[in-house]
Amino acid sequence: FGGLSGFMKPSESVTDPCVTGHASNSVSVALGMAHARTLKNQKYHVVAVIGDGAMTGGMAYEALNNAGTSGEPLLVILNDNNMSIAKNVGGLSRHLSRLRVSSGYLDAKTRVKERLARIPGGGALTRHISRIKARMKRVLLPTTLFEQMGFTYLGPVDGHNLKSVCELLAQAKKMKKPVLLHVMTQKGRGYTPSEQQPEQYHGVSPFDAAAGVPAASGKADFSACFGETLCTFAEKDARICAITAAMPSGTGLNDFATRFADRFFDVGIAEEHAVAMAAGLAAQGTVPVVALYSTFLQRAYDQLVHDVAISHLHVVLCVDRAGIVGADGATHNGVLDVSFLRSIPGLRVFCPSNFAELRSMMSRAIYREDGPVAIRYPRGGEGAFQDDTSAAPIVHVRACAQPEVSLLTYGIMVNEALAAAALLAEHGIEAEVWKLNEIDETTEQTLAQTAAQMADWCVVVEDVVRTGGVGQTMSAQHNGRVDLLNTGDRFLPHGSVPEIYRCCGIDAQSIADFIMQNPTMGEGARG
Template identity: 50%
Template sequence: MRELTDQEAEALCTRLRSFLIDSVSRTGGHLASNLGAVEITVAIHRVFDTGRDRLVFDVGHQCYIHKILAGRAGQMDTLRTLNGLAGFPKPAESVHDAFIAGHASNSVSVAVGMARARTLRGEDYQVLALIGDGALTGGLAYEGLSDAGSSGEPLIVILNDNGMSITKNVGGVAEHLARQRLKPQYLRFKAGYRKVMGVLPGGKRIYRITHGIKTAIKGTLLPCSMFEDMGFAYLGPVDGHDVRRLTRLLQYARELKGPVLLHIRTTKGKGYPPAERNPDKFHGVGRFCVESGEAVSRGGTDFSAVFGQTLCALAEEDERVCAITAAMQSGTGLDGFFARYPQRSFDVGIAEGHATAMAAGMAKQGMIPVFAVYSTFLQRSCDMLLHDVGIQKLHVVFGVDRAGLVGADGETHHGVFDIGLLSLVPGMTVYCPASFAELRRALRQAVAECTGPVAIRYPRGGEGPWQGDAGPAPAAVLREGKDITLVSYGTLINQVLDAARLLEERGISAEVVKLYRITPFDGELLCASAAKTGCVLAAEECAAGSAVGPRIAAALLEGGIAVKGFALQNLGDKYVPHGTVDELRTLCGLSPEAIAKRAEEVLGRG
């Protein structure tokens, strides 16, 4: 990469775009963000050695070009498949991946930590953080920037600005001055002038006076840079698709020996017209036709859509109902609500903690806020759940989308920890609908009947074969049996019902109990079933430490129910990799066959 001429680097960018579009069209993945980061990634690899220098991505949606340049082009056809390339940076995959990155706003904090470790250990390497303007809507980014700018540590923050969050400079004079400030001649003069003034008698005083005059003029004609106020040497804004200029600026930034912020402007989806026209649609895509940009297969109605439709109906009935999202309007099914009730719709950006605290404020003043959020991102709201919502028992409704295994996004995105988090909050009610009908009922109960904090957790995608509604009770028996009780909740109930059918073929009568509400836990029906069968197997699509199973065991013990066999079947004490949901269920022992086999073991027949 370092031996490439500028013309060769430009040609490489063209080839990379073509390769990326073709590859992702066959595998699915994050396309628009990667197309926008081609030139900056090529420039980084021309200037730095990512096997030694540390490149920290923010979120990591834009890491595909990096993976290709770092020797993994031949594995791109395995992207986001079981045992294949991860869709995010993964240190276990390559030494060139400095840090795992699936959530937003942490890159600068991580980079400061790496820079300080380098200084303390007396080592010599560069540290870079590549952060998008979307991630700057998260408060953690500013905590990191504040500390990084005042640290004095040599590090480079690259702000990839696609124009959605950072205000653009206005006017021809501003644009002209920005271009002049980034010319190599100016940068060389600036570095040389500082060096000369540092050794001449009285030079430091002269430099301070001239620097003050320059800063005053720049402050008059250019927007004030908060990054310079934080302590960064600010370079930009610059065209993020000019690989020549980006290479020169990165070389210059490397020589400054302090905190540097390089502000680049890019176009999300650059080079592929369908993605440029609809960057949100091509943020995360399935397989698609390159010529038309149309999806190869279209999915049917999913839980997110049903949630959004039901919320619209509830908002029509009660003007206090409002919707909140954290940069996930489409993903959480709220497009219709935002279009129909714009005055009651709030997108706060990648700021889940703020969204939860804001919802608490709205609830305290009489509104009914509904915060639709992916399970994996709800984790950032832990303090606000306990402190702002829980203590005052405020009526905030959480639509916990993508609960359970989500598939190709892998360990950073599986929604397998929220049960433990939500169950920690005193007074919290948690519903786990297994069908669209139950989701509609749960949301209506949460909005119109509950008085404290409520969460409804539902998976990505559509419902399974079981599409009924077991009624408003906390639990229901879906299948009668006498040998063992199989208990579960959510759409995993489909695998449990299939397991019961397999057991029936083997001469075992399994009773299936479906939990509709898991917090507060009501074990009355379950205890009655366990007393009848004498054996219990609790199957859950969540991490072991987040499971309901131990509460089931406690309920049996407290109820004086002596069972001959009891077992938990969940995802265990580990992070689950990427793959299809069915593959991961098989891998983790949650397929119908695996559940049936475990039931046989509980009965002593394994």
């Protein structure tokens, strides 16, 4: 918290050209910069670096298709380590594998060029051979997808051989056209545990670097609970399929992928395709369960609307990493899904607060609903509240005889609300807690029916942005005072979840302090 971002961030350094965090966008941004350079008659080089994993995202091909015919001098470096986060999948991976086996071609070319340079007339001979080489290349290395898009293809080259890489970079720098340099690397190179288990070390919590093991044993989390529950259902129901976008491990689907391989689909970094494909599966009578991080689900909003919701198809979205995620910062926090999911007609949105509720809501979503359903849950484990209250759309989880304030929340935030109520009780302030289990288009009716039972003062606590949140709906339904505690209409810094909670004023102590500082409360509160 307060330190340097793990991603590029222009506000931190002039050497960071743009914000990064999600995949597949570098060529698009780079082409825009190249166009700006031309329009302003400036002279500088534009280089986009993109991983082979990010190349499984459709946005990359939209950009390559446009950039290759743009005529703009632009270098795209394809960092090919045969990994995205999980093992790469799809036709592109097979295409790149074929290109990799021809790396010896470049070594031969370099040796011939060096020898010709030593003899008289070698330059002219080199140019003549280059023309022959182009023909030979099409035989030895079949025309690449990138060349068909308009790029001059260089490579593949060993990315750990700096001399070879620098030679090709120098060659690319002289070309006044779109060039793609294919660089082969090893993910995790230089650290044995990461070389052996690259997926596990893609992103790490604190760990013992010498031993290569986590600093502390991992606790059960919502992702694991989701994966275990889905396997239980799939064992008895052959209609159930699972879809993810390059995140089988992160979403808890590794076991499902092993046990039900024919019903598991990892589409690569292609969330739009994942949701549209789920629509096709649902239309033909299966029950697709799409597991995506909240921050990546943003990419598939159009498909949710156009392909799923309009046709009222039974697609189950399991929205992992909802709310505050922590250290990955502004690009990864799941603080927008409540706003955009609630805006889609006919889409149910469930918010489990613990593992028991997640299991119950998954069962309901799969077996009792007939249209699109989203289940949003946080990163990490459950808190102190472990009752299964999922049967009702709203529940009274902490009652008081004469409440002075009502706390309204949902999901994992119920733990902060209950803890805040306990702190307030120590100061003689009676606070009740209400918990929503559904936050979709039915919320307005639910709150209208419940508002009259609440205290005159209601504080709504959410770990999402203010706009489009439940708090705004409650403000329209409650006749008394309503205060909203949320992440605000802003992008958040990175840091641990507790630190970001405190930063936003939605941790238990901050909630209690906010209420105690209110001038209408008793002397104990003001003290």
